[in-house]
Structures are given as structure tokens and as C-alpha cells.
Amino acid sequence: MRPFDYAAPATMTEATQLLRDVAAAPLGGGTDLLPLMKDGLVEPSRLVDLRRLPGLESIEPVAGGLRLGALVTLDRIESDDAIRTGFRLLAEAASAASSPQLRNMGTLGGNLCQRPRCWYFRGGYRCFRAGGDACYAVGGENEYLAILGGDPCYIVHPSDVGPALIALDAQIALQGPDGRRFVQAEDFFVGVKESLTRETVLEPGEIVTHVELPAQPSGARGTYLKAMDRGAWSFALAAVAAQLALDGGIVRDARIVLGGVAPTPWRCPAAEQALVGATLSGTTAALAAARAVEGAQPMSRNAYKVDLARGLVERALARLMPDRGSG
Numbered sequence: 001m002r003p004f005d006y007a008a009p010a011t012m013t014e015a016t017q018l019l020r021d022v023a024a025a026p027l028g029g030g031t032d033l034l035p036l037m038k039d040g041l042v043e044p045s046r047l048v049d050l051r052r053l054p055g056l057e058s059i060e061p062v063a064g065g066l067r068l069g070a071l072v073t074l075d076r077i078e079s080d081d082a083i084r085t086g087f088r089l090l091a092e093a094a095s096a097a098s099s100p101q102l103r104n105m106g107t108l109g110g111n112l113c114q115r116p117r118c119w120y121f122r123g124g125y126r127c128f129r130a131g132g133d134a135c136y137a138v139g140g141e142n143e144y145l146a147i148l149g150g151d152p153c154y155i156v157h158p159s160d161v162g163p164a165l166i167a168l169d170a171q172i173a174l175q176g177p178d179g180r181r182f183v184q185a186e187d188f189f190v191g192v193k194e195s196l197t198r199e200t201v202l203e204p205g206e207i208v209t210h211v212e213l214p215a216q217p218s219g220a221r222g223t224y225l226k227a228m229d230r231g232a233w234s235f236a237l238a239a240v241a242a243q244l245a246l247d248g249g250i251v252r253d254a255r256i257v258l259g260g261v262a263p264t265p266w267r268c269p270a271a272e273q274a275l276v277g278a279t280l281s282g283t284t285a286a287l288a289a290a291r292a293v294e295g296a297q298p299m300s301r302n303a304y305k306v307d308l309a310r311g312l313v314e315r316a317l318a319r320l321m322p323d324r325g326s327g
């Protein structure tokens, strides 16, 4: 591992100054960054530890919603009463990520900014994502990779929390050398047509400081389902974050976001349109699920993900039917 400086600023001004260095990296829980450094995939000259910064560990009520600091850990998201009551799908998504030990260390900000798990990228290949000129997954071992939005780089975004935040219409607060800005969670992730080497809109020196969850409409209920190749401690083969607003059995609003199938969390507007205004039933769930995977272009070894994602959407919607008592 290349030698690096370590700094633990106590103020945001100091942190911003320290992060101005082009080769500086913000450090949250370190569960992704440190393995990347050990493998030589990133080589920061300075780690800027965010954990002494004030106010980034809090969960606060704001205008009927919640504001979560970027340093809130995944296990707190999983167990916090206000999140479990009002934003259940986020608690479910956090609890589906990795293992209890990693959730105890891993932060919200770090989870959104973690790097992809494609084994060619992580294995040191000079692929697009590593600044090279090929995607080795196309003719290679592509079973865990993208079926939607992939061309020309077929990574899948590894975050379980990202799809949940988009389904909840969250905003992400960023702080950088030029000040503060907010982006919708949906606009935070960058697809492969925009960039082959980064996964978020973060500019150099910018960090995530907070996530704001807006008040949800009346009748809101949501759930997160994830399929893995073993019972726990695995990234999603496919996942779905589904958030509906129901009036009786009628769907007034719907947000359906897939995880584990595309380079970004993948919103499914056609599925949402199939639901809004309809009575939530097995038939509408099946139609929406089919729409969710429209346009999928599987590679040689990952066609199974099309059926998997479709099945997860259908099951998630069945779970949200009024007589199931979910919320």
C-alpha cells in the first residue's frame, strides 16, 4: 500500500481544505476504502477521516420527514424507530446489506459512494472502470453483472441503500470547496454513458453530509426485497425498492427501483405507470413486474436476472397489498 497522510478534522471548513488535494479521499467506516487501498485500486495521498465532524451522526425530524447525517451507520438505520415506522423500506434495505459487523462500521455516506464489485475491476484488470479500453465481462464471467443500462461497461451498483433512497424521493446534501448543494437521490448516481470511471456526481473535494427523507403521502407503504446467492453477507443479484401510496386498494403513487441489475439504481417508470390509478392486485403486480424489466439485455450468463428481478417486483407488490399488513 502506498504511504498516506491521515487527518481527522473537527470542522467542515478544515475538512474542505484538506480535501482540496486532488489525491485526498474522505474516510467513513473504511469498510470499502481500506480494502481498495490494500488491493492498490485507489492510492490516496491523504485520508480525511470524517468521523470527528459535528452533526453528521444525527437522525433528526425535519418537516414531517427525517434528516440523516452521512456518518449514521447502517445498523442504526436498520434499528432506528423513526426510520422503521415512517420509512420502513430504508430500514429493510440497510438490514439487507452485508453483515452485522460491516453494518456496525459502514456509514450511509460510504455506502452511497462505495465502488463497484465487478471482479474484473477489483481484480486489477485494465478495464473501462480502471481507466482502460475494454469491458472483459462482455465475453467473460458476467453472471453477476448488468442486464440494464450496461453498454459499454457492465458494472452493477452495489448499494442496497441507494435504491431505497430513490424510492423514497430523498435528497442528498453535498458540501465541497464551492459550497453546499442538494441533489435528488435519483440524480446522484452517474450512468456509464456519462462516465466510465466514477459512479456519482461528486466533484473532487466534495462529500455527502446528509440525506433528507421527505414526508411520505398518506397511505404510503414500502418494502425492500433482495435476492442473494447465499442467505446473508452478499451483494444483490437483484433487488427491488418499492414505495406505494395507497387509497383503499387504489395506487395513488408508485416508485419502483431495482438494485443489482444496472450500473446505477434503476428506476422503472413503465412499471410505475402500470400501477398508478390501478387497483393493486395480482394482475397489476404481474404487469408492473413485466414492465420493470422491459429493455433488459442480458449477456451470456446473466439472463436469470431478468426473471429474478421480475419475480422480486411481483413479490414486493404482493407484500404491499392492503390485506398483508405491511407498511
Ligand SMILES: Cc1cc2nc3c(=O)[nH]c(=O)nc-3n(C[C@H](O)[C@H](O)[C@H](O)COP(=O)(O)OP(=O)(O)OC[C@H]3O[C@@H](n4cnc5c(N)ncnc54)[C@H](O)[C@@H]3O)c2cc1C
Pocket: 025, 026, 027, 028, 029, 030, 031, 032, 033, 034, 050, 070, 074, 096, 097, 098, 099, 102, 105, 106, 107, 108, 109, 110, 111, 112, 113, 114, 115, 158, 159, 160, 161, 202, 206, 207, 208, 209, 233, 234, 235, 236
Ligand atoms: C464483504 C462485504 C460485503 C458487503 N456487502 C454489501 C451489501 O450487501 N450491500 C451494500 O450496500 N453494501 C455492502 N458492502 C459495502 C458496505 O456496506 C459499504 O462498504 C459501507 O456502507 C461503506 O461505508 P463505509 O463508511 O465503510 O465507507 P468507506 O469505506 O469509508 O468509504 C467508501 C467510499 O466512499 C467514500 N466516502 C465515504 N464517506 C463519504 C462521504 N460522506 N462523502 C463522500 N464520499 C465518502 C470513500 O472515500 C470511499 O471511496 C459490503 C462490504 C464488504 C466488505
